[in-house]
Amino acid sequence: MPDAAAILETRGLTMDYRDFRALEGADLRVQEGTIHAIIGPNGAGKTTLFNLLSGLLSPTRGRILFAGQDITGHPPYRIARLGIARSFQITSVFPHLTLLDNVRLALQAGTRHGYAFWRSDRVLDQFTDEAMQILASVGLDRLAGRPAAALPYGQKRALEIGLTLALRPRLLLLDEPTAGLSLEDAARIMEPIRQVARNRTIVLVEHNMGVVAALSQRITVLTRGRVLAEGTYAELRTRRDVIEAYLGGAA
Amino acid sequence: MARRIGWAALLAAGLLLPMRVYPVLAADILAWALFATAFDIMLGYTGLLSFGQAAFFGGGAYTAGLLTQRLGVPYPLNALAAALAAGLLALPLMGLAIRRRGIYLAMITLAFGQMVFYVVNEWRSLTGGENGVQGIPRPALGGVDISSSTAYYYAAFPLAVLGLLLCWRIVRSPFGRVLLAIRENDVRTETLGYAVHRYKLLAAVLSCALSGLAGGIWVINHGFVALDAVHWTTSGLVVIMVLLGGMGTRLGPLVGAALVLLLRDFISTWTDAWGVVTGTIFILVILIFRQGIVGTIERLLEARTRPAPAPAPAVEEVASPHRS
Numbered sequence: 001m002p003d004a005a006a007i008l009e010t011r012g013l014t015m016d017y018r019d020f021r022a023l024e025g026a027d028l029r030v031q032e033g034t035i036h037a038i039i040g041p042n043g044a045g046k047t048t049l050f051n052l053l054s055g056l057l058s059p060t061r062g063r064i065l066f067a068g069q070d071i072t073g074h075p076p077y078r079i080a081r082l083g084i085a086r087s088f089q090i091t092s093v094f095p096h097l098t099l100l101d102n103v104r105l106a107l108q109a110g111t112r113h114g115y116a117f118w119r120s121d122r123v124l125d126q127f128t129d130e131a132m133q134i135l136a137s138v139g140l141d142r143l144a145g146r147p148a149a150a151l152p153y154g155q156k157r158a159l160e161i162g163l164t165l166a167l168r169p170r171l172l173l174l175d176e177p178t179a180g181l182s183l184e185d186a187a188r189i190m191e192p193i194r195q196v197a198r199n200r201t202i203v204l205v206e207h208n209m210g211v212v213a214a215l216s217q218r219i220t221v222l223t224r225g226r227v228l229a230e231g232t233y234a235e236l237r238t239r240r241d242v243i244e245a246y247l248g249g250a251a
Numbered sequence: 252m253a254r255r256i257g258w259a260a261l262l263a264a265g266l267l268l269p270m271r272v273y274p275v276l277a278a279d280i281l282a283w284a285l286f287a288t289a290f291d292i293m294l295g296y297t298g299l300l301s302f303g304q305a306a307f308f309g310g311g312a313y314t315a316g317l318l319t320q321r322l323g324v325p326y327p328l329n330a331l332a333a334a335l336a337a338g339l340l341a342l343p344l345m346g347l348a349i350r351r352r353g354i355y356l357a358m359i360t361l362a363f364g365q366m367v368f369y370v371v372n373e374w375r376s377l378t379g380g381e382n383g384v385q386g387i388p389r390p391a392l393g394g395v396d397i398s399s400s401t402a403y404y405y406a407a408f409p410l411a412v413l414g415l416l417l418c419w420r421i422v423r424s425p426f427g428r429v430l431l432a433i434r435e436n437d438v439r440t441e442t443l444g445y446a447v448h449r450y451k452l453l454a455a456v457l458s459c460a461l462s463g464l465a466g467g468i469w470v471i472n473h474g475f476v477a478l479d480a481v482h483w484t485t486s487g488l489v490v491i492m493v494l495l496g497g498m499g500t501r502l503g504p505l506v507g508a509a510l511v512l513l514l515r516d517f518i519s520t521w522t523d524a525w526g527v528v529t530g531t532i533f534i535l536v537i538l539i540f541r542q543g544i545v546g547t548i549e550r551l552l553e554a555r556t557r558p559a560p561a562p563a564p565a566v567e568e569v570a571s572p573h574r575s
Contacts, residue, residue, distance in 0.1 A: 054442055080444035094435040105432050108425060109444035117426035117457065124425060167443065 006065075007032040007171055007201050008053070008084075013062035015048050015225075022048040024225040025062070030171075030218075035202045037212045040222035041246060046205045047089060049222070050175050053203070054086045055079040066171070080109070085169035089176045089205070091156045095149035099140055099159060102148055103131035106166035131166070137192045138162040154185040161189055165196055172202045178211055186211065221245065261502075265408060274400035275472060276516055280509050281404070281411040282469035287492040287504035288418045289461030294490070295499030296422045297454045298434035299349065302357045302486050303364030304462055306344065307337040309481030310367060311463025312470035316384040317377065319471065325390040326397060327410050330467030337463020338456050340367075345455035349448065352437075361483065368481045383477030387470065400472075407468045414464050419501055421457060430454055462489075491533050497543025506545050 008030040015023040023045040030036045038046050051057040053064060055076035064072045071079055094102050107127040108114055116123060135141040138158040143151065148159055161177055177193065178186035190211060193202065197215075206212050212219065213233045221228040221236065223245040229236055236242050269277040286308050293299040311333030318324040318332055348359045371378045378384065391397045397406045421427055429450055432440045441447045470476045479485065488511065496507025511529055518525040540547040 056438065056442070075446070076438075076441045077444050077446045080442055086442055088439070092436060092439045094432050094439065096435055097431060101428065105428060105440075106443050108428075113425040114429045114445055114450070115426055115453065117421045117424045117453070119424050120420075121423050121425055121428055124428060163439075163443065 005032050006030060007067055008203065009065040010049075010053075011063045011065070013049070013052060013064065014060045015045070015052060015057060016060040022225055023052070023059075026222070026225070026227050028220060028227065030201060030203055032201050033199070034217040035197055035204060035215050037204045037206055037216035037219045038222060039206065039209075039212060039219060039246065040228075043224075044222040045225040046222055047175060048225075050086060050173050050203075050205060053079075053173055054084060080167060080169075083170035084173065085164045085167035085171075086173035087160050087164040087175055087177060089179055091153070091160050093148045093156060093159050093163060096147055098145055098147055099135060099151075099162075100128065100131055100144040102159060103134050103162055103166050104128065106163045107131055107134075109167065134162050134166050137165070137195065139188060154181055154188075157181060157185070158189055161192060165192065170200060172196070172200060174202060174204045174206075176205050176207060178206065178208050190215065262412075265412070269401050269404045272513070272516070274404045276512065278400070278404045278407050278472040279469065280512050281407055282465045282472065283489075283492065283508040283512055284505040285411050285414045285418075285468065286462050286465035287489050287496070287508040288415055289458050289465060290489050291493050291498055291504045292418060292421055292430070292454055292458040292461075294493055295503075296427060296434060297430040297451060298437075299451060299455060300353070300357045300490075301345075301348070301360040301455075302483070302490065303344070303348075303360035303362070303367075304459070304489050305481050305483060305485035306364045306367035307341060307459040307462040308466040308469070308485060308489070309371070309476070310340050311337040311466030312476045312480045313371060313378060313384065313466075314463070315467035316387045316470045316476045319390065320384055320387045323388075323390055325392045326406060326471055328392065329471065330407075330410060330464055333467030333470075334460045334464035337466065338460030340463075341456045341459030342452075345459065346452055349451040349455060361486070364481070364483055364486050368478065368483070371481050372478060381478060383475055385475040387474045387476070389471060389474070403472060407472065410464070411468055414461050415505070418461060421454075422501070426450070426453070491529070493543075495533055495536055495543055497546030497549070500543070500545040500549055503543050503545035507543065510544075 006029040008028070010026055010028040013023055013026040014021070026049065038049065040046055048057065052059050055074050055078070058073045063070060066082060066084060071082065094105070104124045104127040107130055108124060113123050132141055132144060135144055138161055140155060140158055140162065143155070148156065151159065157177065164172060164174070174193065177189055181189065186208065194215070204216060216233065218230065219233055219236055220230045221242050228245055229239060229242050268280065290304050293301055314336040315329040315333035319329045324332065344363045348356055348363060351359055372380055389398050389403060391406065397403045429440065429445055433447055433450060437447050466480065492507035492511050493504045494507070495510060496505065497503030514529050514532070515525045518528050536544065542550060
């Protein structure tokens with residue numbers, strides 16, 4: 001595989017909290033255009049990895065390369081502008097803003113209009129059509145005028161995905177997009193993700209093995225902050241250490 | 252249409268104000284309404300609870316007062332210089348303070364406010380220490396006579412209105428929408444690609460510069476400035492005005508400022524303990540109507556129409572240091 005282009009690569013990525021090593025020497029290569037799943041039991045370091053990749057944390061040691069560029073320690077906004085967008089495991093939207101404004105703000109983020117304090121907010125109208133398309137793609141266009149706080153949980157998750165898609169990123173980091181969802185809601189959320197994945201790269205943290213098996217081309221197994229194994233679902237499903245680590249941690 | 256009539260009525264009320272109350276109080280209301288509205292850009296729209304705004308209002312007042320008394324700088328240049336000075340002062344102070352959130356931001360800004368107070372108190376050769384700056388004249392550009400209090404009110408009115416219009420434009424601009432997003436969820440705003448620190452700093456500098464403008468308008472009205480302008484009680488008073496009127500609403504800070512000043516004027520004719528009365532009213536309003544006077548009225552009106560795009564946050568949402 002080293003011949004194929006890696007859009008994202010980590011080298012020896014290590015993260016220490018006060019007296020706890022959340023991630024230890026993690027090496028990761030994500031090929032462009034693939035869906036790459038990260039699995040592992042709770043506390044394996046998956047969310048820490050995402051926080052490092054999106055710039056919310058700075059690693060104790062190690063490097064992160066995106067499209068050949070070293071982005072280690074870059075602030076989150078710069079990483080987002082380079083084309084890495086993330087969703088959050090704990091739904092992270094703007095509760096008092098309408099769905100339309102949630103998405104329009106995400107669309108505006110890629111422009112310079114944000115600093116224009118002397119202009120009317122009608123500037124945002126130019127994003128309305130595109131925002132409505134994105135809302136439609138996650139099944140929320142009929143609720144565009146509602147504040148996000150009024151949505152039930154499943155639709156908030158869909159909005160969360162919509163915000164991430166609105167950034168038109170080269171690389172999407174999806175942190176448990178189906179967490180807490182019913183099977184139908186999970187399927188409904190995965191559909192727009194599948195659409196987008198056609199010409200983008202996705203790194204997916206997911207507990208639902210059905211989703212992982214159906215979507216991902218490669219899987220990395222994390223346990224206790226280390227990379228235990230990497231391969232396809234077919235390769236990994238029979239490996240004893242993977243099953244033990246995963247089931248042992250979850251049980 | 253109803254909205255236009257409302258604004259016209261407000262403008263008319265502003266123009267007629269010095270006929271209902273004495274002109275010095277009327278101009279005071281202008282200055283404090285601008286101060287409170289400018290502060291709400293930070294408090295209500297960005298979620299930055301600063302307890303040191305006296306540094307910028309008072310800093311602006313001392314700047315305008317000294318420039319006028321020592322160099323004869325005329326109105327409105329002296330008030331505009333006050334805005335510039337307060338904005339420049341905000342750059343380093345708020346640049347440091349906005350690295351913290353919630354109650355920690357409140358503590359740091361309180362400390363900065365106290366620092367400014369001590370500098371003003373100790374630098375007697377410039378500020379007059381406890382005596383303050385007295386006998387500030389009222390020269391005006393083009394030799395217009397604004398020495399009477401009524402004339403000054405009508406000179407200050409357009410400048411205060413311009414300041415208010417700028418505040419209202421800022422919160423209803425693309426920039427203002429980003430500020431709302433930051434208030435709602437700053438981590439999410441940052442991961443969308445907005446440089447949250449720069450937005451907070453720009454919001455704070457604009458807010459503080461407009462607070463300085465208010466300080467300038469205020470000091471020329473009184474003709475003197477003393478330490479109380481930079482005292483922490485001034486910082487506290489503007490917080491009370493905004494919360495009482497309704498933070499994150501356009502007219503709330505203005506209503507809060509007018510109400511507090513009119514009450515103070517009315518009550519202080521029969522007791523010096525006006526603070527006890529306004530304090531009690533403040534506590535009652537916040538306990539019963541958490542969104543302040545205008546916030547509560549807006550809510551009642553909206554309940555009859557449709558859900559609000561961006562309702563004002565309740566007091567504890569801004570004050571709590573959520574998400575560390």
